[in-house]
Amino acid sequence: MAEEIAMLLADFELTCAGEPAWAIRETVVAFVRGRVGNGFTPNAAEFGRELRSLTDPIRGKLGYARKRRKEAEEFERDEAIARQPILPETRAKIEAMLAAAQAKTDAAIARPKTMTIDLHGPSPAARVAAETAARKAARAQTEIGEGRLPAAAKDGIRSGDPND
Numbered sequence: 001m002a003e004e005i006a007m008l009l010a011d012f013e014l015t016c017a018g019e020p021a022w023a024i025r026e027t028v029v030a031f032v033r034g035r036v037g038n039g040f041t042p043n044a045a046e047f048g049r050e051l052r053s054l055t056d057p058i059r060g061k062l063g064y065a066r067k068r069r070k071e072a073e074e075f076e077r078d079e080a081i082a083r084q085p086i087l088p089e090t091r092a093k094i095e096a097m098l099a100a101a102q103a104k105t106d107a108a109i110a111r112p113k114t115m116t117i118d119l120h121g122p123s124p125a126a127r128v129a130a131e132t133a134a135r136k137a138a139r140a141q142t143e144i145g146e147g148r149l150p151a152a153a154k155d156g157i158r159s160g161d162p163n164d
Contacts, residue, residue, distance in 0.1 A: 008044075019055055024051065026054060031047070036050050037050075
């Protein structure tokens, strides 16, 4: 029996580890007064769920506040760096880089536009499209040579039938 009580106390001690005293006190009062639980003595898991329902929202707010404070500190640090004067050597390097970029831009604008020739030939899709068009043209020429109208031309001719 004493061993079971020791294990139960150890479970509750683990559950309450790192939690503020006010939250533990409020959780105990809530169970004693019957506001939570099923009317029986809670086990460590039930007690821990209720305890964390009190502390987790506060921890979330504290985490958010810490994150915002860290962001504000980083912003202030960046602002302090931005307010520092630029050293003459750094200014000279920046101006040299800007001049080089401007020279490249001016050269690109002044360069005449030329058409590039594809030395590798058309793409496979373009080759298939060209071959298909050539076959259709050859078929149309054959049909015209035989005195027949190509199939595409027949669609535009109406017969003498008024119901057509």
